[in-house]
Amino acid sequence: DAKTTQPTSMDCAEGRAANLPCNHSTISGNEYVYWYRQIHSQGPQYIIHGLKNNETNEMASLIITEDRKSSTLILPHATLRDTAVYYCIVSTSGSRLTFGEGTQLTVNP
Amino acid sequence: GAGVSQSPSNKVTEKGKDVELRCDPISGHTALYWYRQSLGQGLEFLIYFQGNSAPDKSGLPSDRFSAERTGGSVSTLTIQRTQQEDSAVYLCASSISSGRGQETQYFGPGTRLLVL
Numbered sequence: 001d002a003k004t005t006q007p008t009s010m011d012c013a014e015g016r017a018a019n020l021p022c023n024h025s026t027i028s029g030n031e032y033v034y035w036y037r038q039i040h041s042q043g044p045q046y047i048i049h050g051l052k053n054n055e056t057n058e059m060a061s062l063i064i065t066e067d068r069k070s071s072t073l074i075l076p077h078a079t080l081r082d083t084a085v086y087y088c089i090v091s092t093s094g095s096r097l098t099f100g101e102g103t104q105l106t107v108n109p
Numbered sequence: 110g111a112g113v114s115q116s117p118s119n120k121v122t123e124k125g126k127d128v129e130l131r132c133d134p135i136s137g138h139t140a141l142y143w144y145r146q147s148l149g150q151g152l153e154f155l156i157y158f159q160g161n162s163a164p165d166k167s168g169l170p171s172d173r174f175s176a177e178r179t180g181g182s183v184s185t186l187t188i189q190r191t192q193q194e195d196s197a198v199y200l201c202a203s204s205i206s207s208g209r210g211q212e213t214q215y216f217g218p219g220t221r222l223l224v225l
Contacts, residue, residue: 034213043113043200043216044152096142096165097202097214099152 004088009104012082018075020103022088025069030092033064035073037084038102044087047073078107111135113217115201121223122191130186130220134203141184142204142214143168143176147197155199158184191224198222 005023012018024033032051036044048055048062050071055062061074075082087102114133122128134141143155154168158178169175173192178184188195198221202214 036216043218044202046213046215049213096154096157096168097144097152098154099144101151 004090004100006086006088006100006103008101009106011106011108012075012078014080014107014109015077018073018078018082018105018107020073020075020086020088020105021070022072023070024088024090027068027090028092031090032092033062033068033071034089034091034097035060035062036087036089036097036099037082038087039081039084044099047086078105080107080109083107113201113203113215115199115217115220117220118218119221119223121225123225124193125190127187127189128191128222130188130199130222132184132186132201132203132217134182134184134201135205135215136182138203138205138215139181140204140212140214141178142202143184143186144200144202145197146200146219152200155186188222191222193224196222196224 032049034049035047038044048057048060050062050064064071083106085102085104087099089097091097116131141158144152146152156176157165160181161178173189176186198219200216200219202216204212204214
């Protein structure tokens with residue numbers, strides 16, 4: 001599976017959009033981009049995934065560049081409960097997930 | 110609907126004892142994964158089941174670790190002769206395996222194992 005690079009930490013003001021970047025320059029054509037988050041002491045929570053097109057669901061939006069070498073997870077209106085470690089993972093469907101260090105997002109009041 | 114459940118939530122054991130950790134996947138999910146997360150570390154893959162078969166056991170750290178799945182549903186991870194370095198959160202995930210891709214894994218809350 002392709003490796004990903006994410007910033008170690010980010011801060012965001014409550015109510016503002018949180019934009020979390022991820023680089024995956026070695027992604028293969030059949031690999032999806034998945035985003036999970038882990039709130040302290042809980043199991044990882046699935047957020048969103050995509051292959052080529054931008055995706056949106058009730059939690060977030062995923063913007064994937066045309067060359068697929070990077071992506072951005074957008075939380076449109078961050079709340080204090082969005083404070084968590086966010087993981088960007090690229091993987092072929094139906095295989096193990098390789099978690100990196102992720103980005104610690106802190107939403108401040 | 111019900112998510113992935115794991116039991117026990119917490120387990121404290123003495124070094125050298127055997128432990129069994131249980132995972133109940135989402136109903137209808139044929140794929141099941143075990144991961145572990147040591148304190149302050151990332152998630153580490155252990156084993157993957159497709160139905161009752163385990164085509165990928167490559168993440169099991171030693172022969173003290175084993176897992177089985179029966180009836181294509183419940184899975185048990187067994188650690189024999191536990192060591193202090195086995196202390197970690199053990200996480201289970203399941204996904205539907207439709208063969209059409211986009212097989213998102215959904216995680217349970219984990220079992221926190223402490224070996225004294």
